Amino acid sequence: MIKILIADDQELIRESLKIILSTNNEFEVIDTVGSGKEVVESIRRHIPDIILMDVRMPDMDGVQCTKFVKEVYPEIKVIVLTTFxxxxxxxSALKYGASGYLLKGVSLDELTSAIKTVLQGGAIFNPNVASKVTKIFSEMAKNNIVAERIHDEDLPNLSDTEWKIIQQVSQGLSNKEIAEILKFTEGTIRNYLSVILDKLQLRDRTQLAIWYIHRGKEA
Known part of the structure; x- marks a missing residue:
């Protein structure tokens, strides 16, 4: 059972989402909250697998709330679900560790697929947002923003397999998809990814993707 926390300052939105998602017997909506402060309190009580997070909320907005969640509970996945x-x-949402960014109005099938993709280690974006993400990553690479501290002379030794995994992570593939391509188990890919992140001193797969694009490395 996938445990879901819904965070939205509009009661109608969060209750509607709860009703819709509860029609899927794989999902359990463990709580609905209306502010960043309530998100923090709810997590401490319930420990969800994933949070559907609005951006504009009182006390602490969705971006700052995502930052807190990923710093304190890195295993919890966050999908930003907003109108903005x-x-x-x-x-900011990507920088702080969100695994997805969807606009309200997505279909139930799209939302269901997004939740499962993110829990499998992938990332998901609304089509309108995806083009912006590509643009942001491109601009970050041009402006030399990400991973300044890792220069070629400081680059740790990475195997051919590790480079292949990095390349596929940068393309948005999930651990399951990478495992199928490389003929490994999903657990083996998770272990490789953990080692890679440790070697490069990066927090998560989003930072890894940004670093790879920034570096312009062709594995």
Whole structure:
């Protein structure tokens, strides 16, 4: 059973989402909350697998709340579900560890697929947002923003397999998809990814993707 926490300052939205998601017997909506403070309190009580997070909420907005969640509970996945496709919101949400950014109005099938993709280690974006993500990553690479501290002379030794995994992570593939391509188990890919992140001193697969694009490395 996938445990879901819904965070939205509009009661109608969060209750509607709860009703819709509860029709899927794989999902359990463990709580619905209306503010960043309530998100923190709910996590401490329930420990969800995934949070559907609105951006604009009282006490602590969705971006800052995502930052807190990923710092304190890195195993919890966050999908930002909002009406705002502002570049700053998108960049900040990704920077702080969100695994997805969807606009309200997605279908139940799309939302269900997004939840499962993210829990399998992938990332998911609304089509309108995806083009902005590509643009943001491109601009970050041009402006030399990400991974400044890792220069070629400081680059740790990475195997051919590790480079292949890095390349596929940068393309948004999940651990399961990478495992199928490389003929490994999903657990083996998770172990490889953990070692890679440790070697490069990066927090998560989103930072890894940004670093790879920044470096312009062709594995």
């Amino acid at each position: 496709d502002d570049d700053e919101y998108i960049f």
